[in-house]
Amino acid sequence: MTTAVIISVCTLLLLAYLFDLTSAKTKIPAVILLILLGWGVRQATVVLQMPIPNLTPILPILGTIGLILIVLEGSLELELNRSKMRFVGKASLLALLPMLLFSFGLAYAFQRWAGTSFMVGMANAVPFAIISSAIAIPSAQNLLPRDREFVTYESSLSDIFGVLVFNFITLHETITGKSIGEFFLQIVVMLLITFLTTLMLAFLLGRIRHHVKFGPIILMVLLIYAASKIYHLPGLIFILLFGLFLGNLDEFRNIRFIQKLRPQILNQEVHKFKDLTTEITFLIRALFFLVFGYLIETEELLNVETIAWATGITLGIFVLRFLALKAFRMPTRPLLFIAPRGLITILLFLSLPASLVTEASSRSLLIQVIILTALVMMFGAMTHPADKKPVLVDEQPDTSALPVPDPIV
Numbered sequence: 341m342t343t344a345v346i347i348s349v350c351t352l353l354l355l356a357y358l359f360d361l362t363s364a365k366t367k368i369p370a371v372i373l374l375i376l377l378g379w380g381v382r383q384a385t386v387v388l389q390m391p392i393p394n395l396t397p398i399l400p401i402l403g404t405i406g407l408i409l410i411v412l413e414g415s416l417e418l419e420l421n422r423s424k425m426r427f428v429g430k431a432s433l434l435a436l437l438p439m440l441l442f443s444f445g446l447a448y449a450f451q452r453w454a455g456t457s458f459m460v461g462m463a464n465a466v467p468f469a470i471i472s473s474a475i476a477i478p479s480a481q482n483l484l485p486r487d488r489e490f491v492t493y494e495s496s497l498s499d500i501f502g503v504l505v506f507n508f509i510t511l512h513e514t515i516t517g518k519s520i521g522e523f524f525l526q527i528v529v530m531l532l533i534t535f536l537t538t539l540m541l542a543f544l545l546g547r548i549r550h551h552v553k554f555g556p557i558i559l560m561v562l563l564i565y566a567a568s569k570i571y572h573l574p575g576l577i578f579i580l581l582f583g584l585f586l587g588n589l590d591e592f593r594n595i596r597f598i599q600k601l602r603p604q605i606l607n608q609e610v611h612k613f614k615d616l617t618t619e620i621t622f623l624i625r626a627l628f629f630l631v632f633g634y635l636i637e638t639e640e641l642l643n644v645e646t647i648a649w650a651t652g653i654t655l656g657i658f659v660l661r662f663l664a665l666k667a668f669r670m671p672t673r674p675l676l677f678i679a680p681r682g683l684i685t686i687l688l689f690l691s692l693p694a695s696l697v698t699e700a701s702s703r704s705l706l707i708q709v710i711i712l713t714a715l716v717m718m719f720g721a722m723t724h725p726a727d728k729k730p731v732l733v734d735e736q737p738d739t740s741a742l743p744v745p746d747p748i749v
Contacts, residue, residue, distance in 0.1 A: 348381075352377065352381070352626075352630055353623065353626055353627070355377060356370070356374055356377075356622075356626035356630065357622070357626075359373040359374060359377075360478070360622065363478075363479075364481070364482045367718060367721040367722040368718055369475065369479050369680070369714050369717055369718055369721075370478065371474075371475045371629050371680070371682060371714055372711070372714050372715070372718065374626060374629035374630055374633060375629055375632060375633035375636070375710075375711070376633060377630060377633060378629065378630040378631060378632060378633020378634040378635075378636070379633045379634065379636050379638075379641075380633075381630075381633075381634055382633070382634045382635075382636070383638075395631050395634060395635060396635060398631065399628070399631055399632060399635065399686070399690070400687060400690050400691070402624060402627055402628040402631060403628055403683055403686060403687045403690075404565075404566075404687065405562065405624050406474060406621070406624040406625050406628045406683055407473075407474065407499065407576075407683060407684060407687060408561065408562060408565050408576075408579055409558075409617060409620060409621040409624055409625075410473050410474045410477060410621055410625065410683070411473060411496050411499060411500075411576055411579045411580055411583070412561065412579050412582070412583045412617055412621075413477070413583075413614075413617050413618055413621045414473060414477045414492040414495070414496050414583070415492075415496060415579070415580045415581075415582070415583025415584050415587060416583045416586060416587040416610070416613075416614050416617065417492065417587060417614075418489060418492060418493065418583075418584060418587060418588075419489070419587075419588065420584050420587075420588045420591060421588070421591055427489075427490070427493075428493060430668055430670070431490055431493035431494045431497060432493075432497050433668065434494055434664055434665070434668055434670070435471070435493075435494045435495075435497035435498040435501055436497070436498075436501045437664065438469075438660050438661060438664045439466075439469040439470060439498060439501060439502060439505070440469075440505070441660060442465070442468070442469040442656060442657065442660055443462060443465045443466050443469045443505070444462070444465075445465075445656065445660075446461070446464075446465035446468060446469070446653065446656070447461035447462040447464075447465040448461070449461075449652075450464060450465065450698070450700050450701070454698065454699075454700030455700075456698045456700060459509065459513065459514075459696075460696050460698055461698075461700075462509050463506070463509045463510055463692060463696040464692070464696065464697075464698055464700065464701035465701075466502055466505055466506045466509065466688065467502075467506070467681075467684070467685045467686075467688035467689050467706075468653055468657075468681060468685060468701075468709060469502065469657075470498050470499060470501075470502030470681070470684050470685060470688070471494065471495045471498040471499075471678075471679050471680065471681070472495065472499075472680050472681055472682030472683050472684050472685060473492075473495035473496050473498070473499050473683075473684070474625055474628075474682050474683035474684070475680040475682040475683070475714065475717075476491050476492075476494075476495035476678050476679070476680055477491065477492050477495055477496075478625075479491075479678060479680070479717060479721070480492065480678060483674060487671070487674065487675060490670075490675065491675070491678055496580055497580075499576060499684050500574065500576040500577060500580060502684060502688070503574060503576055503684070503688070504523075504527075504574050506688050507572055507574070508523050510691075510692070510693055510696060511572060526572065526573050526574065527574060527577070529573060530568065530573045530574050530575070530577050530578060531577065531581075533564075533568070533573070533578065534577060534578040534581050534582065537564055537578065537582070538578075538581060538582045538585050539601075541557055541560060541561070541582065542585065542586065542601050542606065543601055544556075544557065544560075545557055545586075545606060545609050545610070545613065546601050546602050546605055546606035546609060553609075554612065554613050554616045557613065558616075558617070558620070561579065561582065564578060565578065565579060586606075586610045586613070587610070587614075589601075589603045589606060589607055589610065590603070590607075625683075628683060629682075629683075632686060636707055639704075640702075640703050640704040640707055641704070641707055641708070641711070643702075643704035643708070645704070646702060646704040646705040646708060647708060649700075649705055650705055650708035650709050650712055651712070653705075653709050654709060654712040654713055654716065657679055657681075657713065658676065658677075658679065658716060661676055661679050662676055673720075674720050674721070676720065677716055677717050677719065677720020677721070678717055678720070679713060679716075679717075680710070680713045680714050680717050681709050681710050681713045682710055682714075685706065685709075685710065686706065686710075689701070689703075689706050
């Protein structure tokens with residue numbers, strides 16, 4: 341039995357790697373193939389009557405670890421300097437404003453046609469309003485560098501803003517001045533913790549000489565995030581800022597106390613840390629969507645009672661996104677189509693308190709919206725021409741292979 345499990349898991353992960361390799365050519369998001377593969381494994385186990393333990397409890401664990409690593413991986417790749425402040429600000433607004441507008445709109449729809457209170461509707465609407473960085477960031481790897489950077493910023497910030505709003509709503513039955521004050525105090529406390537822990541982890545990363553160093557750093561990152569969740573602090577802020585700091589050490593090297601971290605040596609360690617983070621992130625993300633696909637019931641996927649809601653939600657997502665991109669003068673192609681729902685949507689849905697659960701927002705609706713937004717993203721990738729490497733102004737054409745003209749006599 342143990343050998344069969346090892347063979348099965350290794351085979352599934354190798355197939356996930358194959359999906360990742362071929363997604364640029366097939367234009368099919370790897371997440372769709374992973375969910376279908378997991379669902380197919382479920383059907384095979386039913387037909388063959390194979391005993392499989394209940395995998396539901398491990399889904400939130402994989403999802404939480406995956407979310408942390410995905411945001412960390414994306415932030416390590418981002419460049420941060422003064423020239424990009426306007427760009428980052430625009431990405432922040434596009435991550436926040438459409439999410440709030442969509443949440444209010446869907447909450448009103450739940451209140452009007454599903455008979456929920458507005459606060460219950462809001463708690464159930466926020467998960468559908470958040471762009472999933474777990475799907476968006478890998479899907480943007482074949483875009484132009486500026487578009488890829490925008491997707492990374494937008495989706496990571498969408499995760500953070502979404503979690504902040506979701507926690508605020510689920511922890512407070514009513515919105516008062518006191519609750520708003522506590523909310524901003526939590527953010528300030530998290531920023532202070534982020535400053536101290538980031539410096540500590542960067543110091544350890546550059547000083548540890550043991551042959552095992554990156555594993556303990558990742559474990560401490562997970563530990564700090566988990567501890568912050570106990571006190572309802574926005575731990576994703578720490579993950580994003582920690583990754584931005586490590587990925588942009590050159591921007592801080594002139595600061596005196598940063599020089600004590602030995603940035604030249606630390607830069608070399610950060611490159612190795614990036615590689616390890618990328619490898620682990622791929623494995624966790626693949627396992628999460630395989631397990632999620634395995635747990636899907638066919639009846640949930642084909643539920644005709646929720647398909648109208650799912651179609652309406654998907655349509656609202658992309659109409660609002662189109663208007664937002666136009667308002668901020670951002671290119672609609674291919675950014676319009678990269679607004680998938682996925683890992684963060686599932687995590688927040690699973691963490692809804694029992695008092696806020698409503699029949700209007702069901703597993704069927706969740707699954708259908710995730711599939712539909714992924715299909716729209718696939719359609720956008722298939723209809724968008726392959727991006728070519730932009731020619732830089734200071735680049736000169738290679739004339740070494742050109743024929744030399746005869747001299748003029």
